[in-house]
Amino acid sequence: MSDHADYWKRQALAQRDAYLETLRPFLAINSIEDMSTAGPGKPFGDGVARALDFMLALGRSDGFAVKNLDGYAGYVEYGESEEEVGVLVHVDVVTAGDGWTTPPFEPHIRDGKIYARGAIDDKGPALAAYFALRLLKQSGLPLAKRVRLIIGTDEESGWLCMKHYAEQETLPEIGFSPDASFPMIHAEKGQINPTLTLAAQPETAAAAGWRLLSFVSGDQGNSVPDKAAASVAVPAGAEAETAVAAVTKRWDAFLHASRVTGRLEQRASGVLSFQLDGKPAHGMEPFNGVNAGTLLARFLHDTPFAGSDREFLRFLAEVLHEDHYGERMNVACRDDVSGALTVNAGILRYDGSTGGSVRLNIRYPATLQPEPYVERLKARVEELGWTVSDLRTSKSHYVPADHPVIRTLSRVYEQHIGEPARLLASGGATYAKTLKAGVAFGPVFPGKESTAHLADEYAEIDDLLRAMAIYAQAMYELAK
Ligand SMILES: [Zn+2]
CATH class of the missing domain: 3.30.70.360 (Alpha-Beta Plaits)
Structure with a gap:
């Protein structure tokens, strides 16, 4: 049952209201890097720190192990095994720019899309991954590995968050980052x-x-x-x-x-x-x-x-x-x-x-x-x-197509979407490259436009829930 897409789809769809209720205030935090308000524990300023705290507070209230790494990064973790699966997201956003129909930090829903800076890059997917982790916990399924949701705060600038993380903790070897496109990016120039x-x-x-x-x-x-x-x-x-x-x-x-x-x-x-x-x-x-x-x-x-x-x-x-x-x-x-x-x-x-x-x-x-x-x-x-x-x-980043992580994520994707998981390459870098065997996995589905970094950035709510179901099953399959 549990390794069937239908189970996770149903679980994710049931989260719709709770997810949106949590997403709205999260998107309303202006988490553009602002060095004028930087200080101890908030190296990229107030807004970024508040966005990180938001996710960590959520994790704490749901009974997860959480840790704030001096404001550079944080994690929410489920499980106690030695081995680890990493899921890498970020809470910082790029500047808003002009041309918005509704203010970038006042989330609005129109035609099933939620509009706000960070809706698709990367707060919407980050929160979908968090909900996925919570679904995994609620399922009570036995796992052989821990799942750690790693939250970065400087992805749009210098990646100092991941540098700091790597100094304090050991980065997981396998995992994925919901910060690009589905099916998945396995090669980065x-x-x-x-x-x-x-x-x-x-x-x-x-x-x-x-x-x-x-x-x-x-x-x-x-x-x-x-x-x-x-x-x-x-x-x-x-x-x-x-x-x-x-x-x-x-x-x-x-x-x-x-x-x-x-x-x-x-x-x-x-x-x-x-x-x-x-x-x-x-x-x-x-x-x-x-x-x-x-x-x-x-x-x-x-x-x-x-x-x-x-x-x-x-x-x-x-x-x-x-x-x-x-x-x-x-x-x-x-x-x-x-x-x-x-x-x-x-x-x-x-x-x-x-x-x-x-x-x-x-x-x-x-x-x-x-x-x-x-x-x-x-x-x-x-x-x-x-x-x-x-x-x-x-460095470039490359995970061969026959790697177990790719085979597992491809199978999960295919079960949910009903189409072959064609592997993609990118000229850009994602967090996935910080993992030895990591891929960028969603959130933008094939054929959909990506509004990351643009005015009127949005995410389709149905797509975020689809991604949530995929992430939940992917976490399970990688960690079981
Ligand atoms: Zn991003």
């Missing part, structure tokens, strides 16, 4: 994040021709820049006016051909100011955006700049522009599980007197090791006259 720099060449400033005074585009490595701005000094002398007229004409044609918008202004001092709009996208999918920075460089590169002005634009225009798969950077590679390496040029800066810098976000295939690509990147960057001034890598 790794990252190489280098900053490349180009020294300014003093002779550039002395030249009488065109000069690139400044160039600014993007402010996050892992996003495609949707804005770019550049200031350009026009050569002094008799031909200046003709040159400006020619550039203006070419600019209009360029905007038209590139199907983007932009603005060009001439300042009295003989300085042209360019602004270009691209299309934003997540850095793991650079091909879905239009990089305003490299596109603007492509336009400017046709103008006869000299020295480091020219080298900066050349690198952006001839190497980085639309090099989504790192072919021109000489790092292209792929695997069957997670696809091709991707390159995003997220932060692009130039100053005529100090030089240029580019922050790249490279995501390499899950089954490969980063070292050979780091070496190739360094060689290529040097060959181009740039320097790698800072480089951070983060």
Whole structure:
């Protein structure tokens, strides 16, 4: 009986009212990281601390073992066995932004959907997992392993919560994280994040021709820049006016051909100011955006700049522009599980007197090791006259399809949904990668849109209850 989906479905559906009654006040806590209210026991501020306390208080009142790890993380645990199954959720949320129909921290239900920041990422699923754990406890079924619901508080920023957890406790080897998509993500790309720099060449400033005074585009490595701005000094002398007229004409044609918008202004001092709009996208999918920075460089590169002005634009225009798969950077590679390496040029800066810098976000295939690509990147960057001034890598994550955790979760999913559990790969990282054999498991069902990080974030209530049933059975099957 108990290993039948129907049992857990019935149990979860019966929780509907209680779940919503608990979810509303939980979503109403503004748990955006706020360092201005940070202090001992609340390293990410008041709101995050209150959201963590909310879940721990719930666990305590239901008779679970709970622990608060200095406000960085916490857990609610069921069972006393030596071996452990981990379920990883987080209570912090991203900033609200504009464009909400109803306020982001006043949950509203419309058409069977609950709208609030955190509804789908990740408070709704976190609470569904908590209710699942409670259903498991209420079932009284014997278990061979403990189940620990691990609650993080810094998932949307620096993952310091998991770092702190790993210092204080031992992370479980197996488990899942309800913080992405169903059926499950078993492969996550790794990252190489280098900053490349180009020294300014003093002779550039002395030249009488065109000069690139400044160039600014993007402010996050892992996003495609949707804005770019550049200031350009026009050569002094008799031909200046003709040159400006020619550039203006070419600019209009360029905007038209590139199907983007932009603005060009001439300042009295003989300085042209360019602004270009691209299309934003997540850095793991650079091909879905239009990089305003490299596109603007492509336009400017046709103008006869000299020295480091020219080298900066050349690198952006001839190497980085639309090099989504790192072919021109000489790092292209792929695997069957997670696809091709991707390159995003997220932060692009130039100053005529100090030089240029580019922050790249490279995501390499899950089954490969980063070292050979780091070496190739360094060689290529040097060959181009740039320097790698800072480089951070983060590991990829991969659980083979025949691993018992995947086989178990696939079977549970199939029993509930009636469709094969197709394994997914992601360019992004989830908490699952902190577990040796962990996968991201829900909450967004195939074919449903994910509104995580968007205005009017919502979760379908029926889907959250479906997820609750799946999580309850999954916890049981992994722990029995
Ligand atoms: Zn999340």
